[in-house]
Amino acid sequence: MSTFQAPKGTFDLIPPRSAVFLAVREAMAETVRRAGYGYVETPAFEDTALFKRGVGESSDIVTKEMYTFTTRGGVSLTLRPEGTASVVRAALQHNLHKGALPVKLYYSGSYYRYEQPQAGRYRHFSQVGAEALGTEDPAVDAELIILAADAFKQLGLTKVRLLLNTLGDQECRPRYRAALQEFLRGLDLDEATRARIEINPLRVLDDKRPEVQAQLTDAPVIGDYLCDACKAFHEEVQTLLSIYGVPFEDDVKLVRGLDYYTRTTFEFVHDGLGSQSAVGGGGRYDGLSQDLGGPSLPSVGWALGVDRTVLAMEAEGVAHSAAGAGFGQSVDVFGVPLGAAAKAMLFGLVVELRRAGVRADLVFGDKGLKGAMKAADRSGAKYALVAGDRDLAADVVQLKDLTTGEQTPVAVDQIVPTLKEKLS
Numbered sequence: 308m309s310t311f312q313a314p315k316g317t318f319d320l321i322p323p324r325s326a327v328f329l330a331v332r333e334a335m336a337e338t339v340r341r342a343g344y345g346y347v348e349t350p351a352f353e354d355t356a357l358f359k360r361g362v363g364e365s366s367d368i369v370t371k372e373m374y375t376f377t378t379r380g381g382v383s384l385t386l387r388p389e390g391t392a393s394v395v396r397a398a399l400q401h402n403l404h405k406g407a408l409p410v411k412l413y414y415s416g417s418y419y420r421y422e423q424p425q426a427g428r429y430r431h432f433s434q435v436g437a438e439a440l441g442t443e444d445p446a447v448d449a450e451l452i453i454l455a456a457d458a459f460k461q462l463g464l465t466k467v468r469l470l471l472n473t474l475g476d477q478e479c480r481p482r483y484r485a486a487l488q489e490f491l492r493g494l495d496l497d498e499a500t501r502a503r504i505e506i507n508p509l510r511v512l513d514d515k516r517p518e519v520q521a522q523l524t525d526a527p528v529i530g531d532y533l534c535d536a537c538k539a540f541h542e543e544v545q546t547l548l549s550i551y552g553v554p555f556e557d558d559v560k561l562v563r564g565l566d567y568y569t570r571t572t573f574e575f576v577h578d579g580l581g582s583q584s585a586v587g588g589g590g591r592y593d594g595l596s597q598d599l600g601g602p603s604l605p606s607v608g609w610a611l612g613v614d615r616t617v618l619a620m621e622a623e624g625v626a627h628s629a630a631g632a633g634f635g636q637s638v639d640v641f642g643v644p645l646g647a648a649a650k651a652m653l654f655g656l657v658v659e660l661r662r663a664g665v666r667a668d669l670v671f672g673d674k675g676l677k678g679a680m681k682a683a684d685r686s687g688a689k690y691a692l693v694a695g696d697r698d699l700a701a702d703v704v705q706l707k708d709l710t711t712g713e714q715t716p717v718a719v720d721q722i723v724p725t726l727k728e729k730l731s
């Protein structure tokens with residue numbers, strides 16, 4: 308009988324690489340906590356209608372990529388394909404928007420899309436996201452973009468580029484939409500794309516096929532249609548990014564795959580990732596709350612892809628340092644007992660060391676001295692505690708510095724303070 312494999316488009320996180328994922332999630336989360344964002348956790352599945360209304364009926368996510376199922380009770384649920392709709396749903400449900408604004412929330416978790424799997428594109432992936440609900444202040448757009456850029460930088464990435472655009476608002480976008488539709492109707496496009504012109508013409512700009520892109524060089528650009536308010540808003544975001552040293556590239560064709568965006572949209576891309584180059588993205592979604600039956604709640608947010616950020620760090624050769632930041636399984640001290648009595652004593656010492664905050668492990672099973680020393684080396688420990696019957700009789704343990712090979716006897720009751728000091 309063959310053994311089971313993880314489902315297509317998914318992968319297991321296992322040591323040592325899993326430590327990099329933890330370090331990345333934590334770095335992203337700590338960056339936004341520092342800016343006053345509070346943790347929110349919503350269910351992995353929601354009413355299907357939430358995503359249909361929230362993400363948009365015409366988006367690829369809703370039309371092709373959702374994992375939807377009917378419960379035994381006859382309710383249609385969908386595994387969350389993204390985080391924003393759920394977060395807005397939760398904020399409205401718990402009346403967070405009736406308190407101080409903006410409501411600043413962040414999340415970290417698994418997301419599910421039925422995509423064609425390839426490098427960097429999975430059916431189960433991991434995001435850290437941040438949302439600021441209930442303010443129209445362009446400084447919040449800038450704050451979020453700066454935080455994301457800082458998180459990537461802190462992880463050691465130097466090749467992340469920021470693409471920036473604005474999509475206008477209810478006032479100016481309809482005029483642009485009409486002009487774009489007129490232009491697109493004159494092009495040589497397949498039937499599905501022609502249908503898209505009528506439903507969501509901006510999405511055609513996002514078409515990756517070269518034969519489509521070649522026809523779009525003279526397409527009308529949003530910048531020529533922006534109302535004064537949207538223009539001023541966008542300039543304020545750009546000014547703040549410039550002042551605080553976050554370079555950006557204007558990308559007038561950046562529309563992103565979700566239907567709810569207004570005004571600011573952005574994407575972070577990494578050039579070492581091939582075709583799936585987006586490591587994060589987001590934007591303003593002033594109409595989403597109302598689309599979900601709530602009050603007007605102008606908001607902005609982003610989601611960063613943890614999986615692709617790890618791939619980007621591996622491409623830049625900086626994943627190793629993140630893994631060393633305490634998220635791996637390596638320990639500082641490793642017990643090497645010679646005999647059963649020494650094993651019992653070292654087991655107790657290791658328990659004490661851990662309770663004192665020291666990362667410690669010992670050899671298990673009957674490995675002999677050579678096997679135990681090998682295990683000590685493999686553990687990453689800086690110090691080994693070696694003890695045999697003679698040491699027990701003298702009430703000492705041999706403290707071996709595994710880097711220098713130097714070995715000194717230390718009284719058993721001095722082991723914890725001695726190691727705490729050496730490792731501080």
Ligand code: AMP
Nearest residue numbers: 427428429432585586587588610612615
């Ligand atoms: P999106 O909600 O599509 O803007 O996604 C935000 C970020 O999540 C992207 O920039 C990617 O880094 C990541 N992401 C989205 N979809 C996938 C996927 N199928 N596999 C891996 N990462 C993804």
